[in-house]
Amino acid sequence: MRWRHLDKSVFLWLLLVAALLVLVINPLARLVWSSFQDGATGAVTLDNYLAAYGRWRYLEALVNSLVLGLAVAAVCVVFGVPMAWAVSRTDMPGKGLVWAAILGTFIMPSYLGAVAWILLAGPNAGWLNRVYMGLTGAAAGPFNIYTMAGLVLVIACYSFPYMFVFTRSALDLISSEMEDAATTLGAGVLRTTLRVTLPLTLPAMMAAFIVAFLEAIALFGVPALIALPGRIQLMTTTLWQFFEFPPRVQVAAAYAMPLLSITALLFWLQQRLIARKGYVALTGKGGERRVVRLGAWRWVMLGYCLFITSLSFFLPMVVVLQAAFAKAWGRGFSLDNLTLANLRFVIVDQPITRAATVHTFVYGGVSAALALGLALAIAYIVHRRLVPFGRALSYVAMAPFVIPGIVLAIGFYAAYTSPPLALYGTAWILILAFTTRFLPIAYANSNAAIRAINPELEDAVRILGGGRLLALRRVVGPLLKRGLAGAFLLVFIPATRELSSAIFLYTTGTQVLSVLLFDKSDEGNFEYLSAIGLILVLGTVTLVLAGLRLVGRDFMLTRTTTT
Amino acid sequence: MSKLALRHLSCRFGSVTAVDDISLELASGEFVSLLGPSGCGKTTTLRLIAGFLPPSGGTVEMDGDPISSPASALPPEKRNMSMIFQSYAIWPNMTVAQNVAFGLEVRRLARAEIRARVGHILDVVRLAPFRDRYPAELSGGQQQRVALARAIVVQPAVLLLDEPLSNLDANLREEMRYEIRRLHDEFHITTVYVTHDQAEAMVTSDRIAVMNQGRIEQVDEPRALYARPRTRFVAGFIGRTNFLDGEVHGAEVVFDHFAIALARFDESPALRGKVAFSLRPQSIHLHRQPPAASERTCVIPGRVVQRAYLGEHWDYAVRPKDGELQLRVTARPHEVFEVNEHVWLEVDPGQMALLGSSIGT
Numbered sequence: 001m002r003w004r005h006l007d008k009s010v011f012l013w014l015l016l017v018a019a020l021l022v023l024v025i026n027p028l029a030r031l032v033w034s035s036f037q038d039g040a041t042g043a044v045t046l047d048n049y050l051a052a053y054g055r056w057r058y059l060e061a062l063v064n065s066l067v068l069g070l071a072v073a074a075v076c077v078v079f080g081v082p083m084a085w086a087v088s089r090t091d092m093p094g095k096g097l098v099w100a101a102i103l104g105t106f107i108m109p110s111y112l113g114a115v116a117w118i119l120l121a122g123p124n125a126g127w128l129n130r131v132y133m134g135l136t137g138a139a140a141g142p143f144n145i146y147t148m149a150g151l152v153l154v155i156a157c158y159s160f161p162y163m164f165v166f167t168r169s170a171l172d173l174i175s176s177e178m179e180d181a182a183t184t185l186g187a188g189v190l191r192t193t194l195r196v197t198l199p200l201t202l203p204a205m206m207a208a209f210i211v212a213f214l215e216a217i218a219l220f221g222v223p224a225l226i227a228l229p230g231r232i233q234l235m236t237t238t239l240w241q242f243f244e245f246p247p248r249v250q251v252a253a254a255y256a257m258p259l260l261s262i263t264a265l266l267f268w269l270q271q272r273l274i275a276r277k278g279y280v281a282l283t284g285k286g287g288e289r290r291v292v293r294l295g296a297w298r299w300v301m302l303g304y305c306l307f308i309t310s311l312s313f314f315l316p317m318v319v320v321l322q323a324a325f326a327k328a329w330g331r332g333f334s335l336d337n338l339t340l341a342n343l344r345f346v347i348v349d350q351p352i353t354r355a356a357t358v359h360t361f362v363y364g365g366v367s368a369a370l371a372l373g374l375a376l377a378i379a380y381i382v383h384r385r386l387v388p389f390g391r392a393l394s395y396v397a398m399a400p401f402v403i404p405g406i407v408l409a410i411g412f413y414a415a416y417t418s419p420p421l422a423l424y425g426t427a428w429i430l431i432l433a434f435t436t437r438f439l440p441i442a443y444a445n446s447n448a449a450i451r452a453i454n455p456e457l458e459d460a461v462r463i464l465g466g467g468r469l470l471a472l473r474r475v476v477g478p479l480l481k482r483g484l485a486g487a488f489l490l491v492f493i494p495a496t497r498e499l500s501s502a503i504f505l506y507t508t509g510t511q512v513l514s515v516l517l518f519d520k521s522d523e524g525n526f527e528y529l530s531a532i533g534l535i536l537v538l539g540t541v542t543l544v545l546a547g548l549r550l551v552g553r554d555f556m557l558t559r560t561t562t563t
Numbered sequence: 564m565s566k567l568a569l570r571h572l573s574c575r576f577g578s579v580t581a582v583d584d585i586s587l588e589l590a591s592g593e594f595v596s597l598l599g600p601s602g603c604g605k606t607t608t609l610r611l612i613a614g615f616l617p618p619s620g621g622t623v624e625m626d627g628d629p630i631s632s633p634a635s636a637l638p639p640e641k642r643n644m645s646m647i648f649q650s651y652a653i654w655p656n657m658t659v660a661q662n663v664a665f666g667l668e669v670r671r672l673a674r675a676e677i678r679a680r681v682g683h684i685l686d687v688v689r690l691a692p693f694r695d696r697y698p699a700e701l702s703g704g705q706q707q708r709v710a711l712a713r714a715i716v717v718q719p720a721v722l723l724l725d726e727p728l729s730n731l732d733a734n735l736r737e738e739m740r741y742e743i744r745r746l747h748d749e750f751h752i753t754t755v756y757v758t759h760d761q762a763e764a765m766v767t768s769d770r771i772a773v774m775n776q777g778r779i780e781q782v783d784e785p786r787a788l789y790a791r792p793r794t795r796f797v798a799g800f801i802g803r804t805n806f807l808d809g810e811v812h813g814a815e816v817v818f819d820h821f822a823i824a825l826a827r828f829d830e831s832p833a834l835r836g837k838v839a840f841s842l843r844p845q846s847i848h849l850h851r852q853p854p855a856a857s858e859r860t861c862v863i864p865g866r867v868v869q870r871a872y873l874g875e876h877w878d879y880a881v882r883p884k885d886g887e888l889q890l891r892v893t894a895r896p897h898e899v900f901e902v903n904e905h906v907w908l909e910v911d912p913g914q915m916a917l918l919g920s921s922i923g924t
């Protein structure tokens with residue numbers, strides 16, 4: 001074969017395969033492999049499984065996690081569905097405010113929400129308890145966040161936006177004509193809603209139910225802040241305990257298997273639900289939609305929406321702000337309690353937090369760039385059929401979707417603590433783990449962006465004498481630019497707040513803010529925690545605003561629907 | 564030596580053979596059309612020539628050098644060709660002038676030269692007033708002309724066009740046919756033009772290659788293609804026709820209830836066994852009285868079974884003798900016959916085109 005005739009994309013393909021090997025395949029393979037390995041000798045054994053499932057405490061954690069997942073998903077339905085219906089279909093006032101509050105809920109990392117809820121509903125000292133005691137003169141308040149109910153509430157507060165977004169998109173696609181068809185056949189409003197509207201939105205709601213369930217069982221931050229002190233055993237906290245010194249990686253790997261398989265199975269189920277043919281009506285552009293007039297009830301509806309968003313956003317934001325600027329949060333909202341010392345301490349005085357702030361945004365930025373670059377390259381060669389087995393590459397790129405962050409971290413730990421690639425202890429292990437974790441988001445976005453570009457536009461460049469690279473630079477690049485900026489932010493934002501994989505992989509020199517926040521939580525210095533959280537939130541807000549400018553109102557929506 | 568030559572070219576996608584052993588040579592400056600129904604492999608052939616696809620078999624040669632073979636293919640950007648795509652593929656992020664200048668920039672021409680050539684070509688395609696517009700601000704016909712200008716301005720060795728007019732409305736399509744031929748007469752670029760519209764091919768081309776199921780059935784000048792189709796497919800695809808199936812018996816070719824002396828056919832020495840002919844409706848003449856016998860023609864009695872008046876002409880269906888065969892006959896508006904009327908068909912065997920393949924079906 002003559003060199004002049006050779007298609008150079010082979011080299012790119014090899015490079016991508018290598019990248020995916022490092023990022024996805026090796027960690028996963030090592031995870032599975034080490035679950036069968038004896039920690040000391042490396043011999044093949046089933047002891048890890050015996051150790052992981054041999055104690056009632058560990059099995060109880062499994063059950064607790066499943067119960068938690070179901071409860072959270074159920075609460076999400078109660079929270080999210082009425083709000084979605086109200087915003088999509090009724091004349092409820094203040095829709096903009098509700099929408100903004102939900103966006104705010106998205107922006108708030110759930111572990112910061114947990115910190116806020118400890119301030120709100122910690123036994124005795126929590127704000128809600130103090131208000132209750134003040135009003136009733138009782139000696140103790142009724143609220144205790146360190147319970148299963150508290151855990152469910154906090155996690156649901158930060159998962160219900162999925163339910164809201166999924167349901168709302170489904171409702172937005174059902175035209176009033178479909179409902180009218182039922183009404184003209186003599187069905188009342190209630191019957192129409194129950195028999196037509198609800199069944200049509202059901203697949204979307206079930207899909208969101210699954211997402212919320214998966215979020216809840218895979219979450220680490222909130223359980224670490226609430227379940228650990230509350231002595232509620234969960235899968236993720238148990239995994240974390242396996243990692244306490246000396247780390248029992250092999251046992252952790254064995255213990256992670258149910259989490260991994262449940263996630264994979266449910267994700268598959270969710271995809272089936274979304275793809276179901278009977279609901280094609282949902283994929284088409286809906287016809288005109290008429291608003292339902294609620295009369296006086298619209299104020300009740302608004303009240304409900306504001307109540308839920310108060311739980312998830314307004315109240316937490318208020319207490320976090322108060323604590324971040326307070327000398328002592330318990331002294332309340334008075335002027336002489338105000339101080340900038342916490343922020344100063346975090347940003348300026350303390351070298352660790354200063355470094356962590358830098359790390360957070362640098363690691364996030366680098367991993368977003370890596371994930372996006374890789375995702376684009378894969379999406380491109382898959383769509384242009386440049387190489388054989390391109391489809392396989394895209395499946396591998398999407399695979400991290402079904403891997404909970406905490407499980408991924410165990411895989412990375414198993415794969416990269418020893419040579420040949422001893423990345424543990426360097427920033428790279430965090431950066432690469434973040435890259436892997438958010439690769440699916442990057443891929444989904446890249447895929448959509450590339451699909452929108454007619455390949456003939458590039459063919460035209462090539463036939464006129466420009467190479468593929470020139471086509472990429474002069475045509476594909478400029479056409480992708482807008483969408484890619486959005487996609488970059490969609491990876492950057494979660495990467496700056498990622499806790500569950502970071503917590504297993506950081507070392508003293510490579511802390512990020514999320515880890516620091518968790519690390520300092522046992523010290524009980526909530527002013528300090530709130531200040532760290534505030535920095536994270538401000539960073540995210542800046543990025544989201546940039547995203548809204550670049551992409552428009554649907555910015556955060558695309559993120560969730562690609563989930 | 565031919566400018567461009569396809570030799571036994573094949574292209575398979577899995578089990579589908581999109582292009583099946585086609586051979587075609589183009590002289591320098593020649594305009595050849597690939598004409599065939601949708602899905603017959605025209606685009607694939609064009610992409611093989613352009614180098615976007617490697618062939619599964621055979622070669623593409625330019626000026627005698629192989630540029631594509633199953634072992635290796637010169638990438639499209641090194642072939643000095645231009646192509647106009649079905650979607651036009653105008654770059655939406657560039658203005659008209661930038662689109663047109665692109666190929667010249669890639670060729671690293673001096674800036675002044677680029678400006679001059681872009682200006683000239685935009686005049687030729689009458690787009691000068693639109694040079695700073697973006698494609699989204701142009702009509703379909705204008706976008707089409709941008710694509711033409713962009714392809715021609717680089718003076719390619721070969722110009723490839725893939726159904727360039729199929730997205731235009733009927734009037735514009737007719738106008739652009741002549742425009743494309745005009746540009747060819749001005750620049751004399753060796754051209755391969757893909758279309759499924761026979762009128763388009765007829766207006767623009769020096770020669771037409773008719774494709775069917777990945778194969779070239781016949782390559783000929785437009786007139787020859789119409790007058791002397793060599794396969795049943797070509798005869799049926801280009802214009803309307805009658806198929807006559809017969810068999811040679813001694814000194815006669817016997818058809819359904821009538822016969823014609825073997826000696827009347829040009830190809831008489833070659834005729835034996837079952838034979839098939841195509842006879843155009845315009846080549847049959849109807850008479851009330853038996854016409855005077857002549858050297859060239861022969862006369863068959865028949866009966867009108869159907870007729871339709873189409874303004875420009877009459878369309879008759881006539882059954883020779885009492886056979887099953889129905890012949891379609893086109894007659895001028897004043898040649899009026901009634902249904903069931905007995906008529907005489909005058910046929911010139913010299914205009915009956917012997918069909919090579921699918922004889923006796």
Ligand SMILES: Nc1ncnc2c1ncn2[C@@H]1O[C@H](COP(=O)(O)OP(=O)(O)O)[C@@H](O)[C@H]1O
Binds near residue numbers: 580602604606
């Ligand atoms: N990339 C491809 N993969 C598989 N089959 C293809 C591909 N491109 C074309 N084909 C098939 O090859 C045949 C010829 O296609 P094409 O050349 O596009 O036809 P035309 O341009 O004449 O309409 C069709 O049956 C088509 O389905």
Ligand SMILES: [Mg+2]
Binds near residue numbers: 602605606607726
């Ligand atoms: Mg085609």
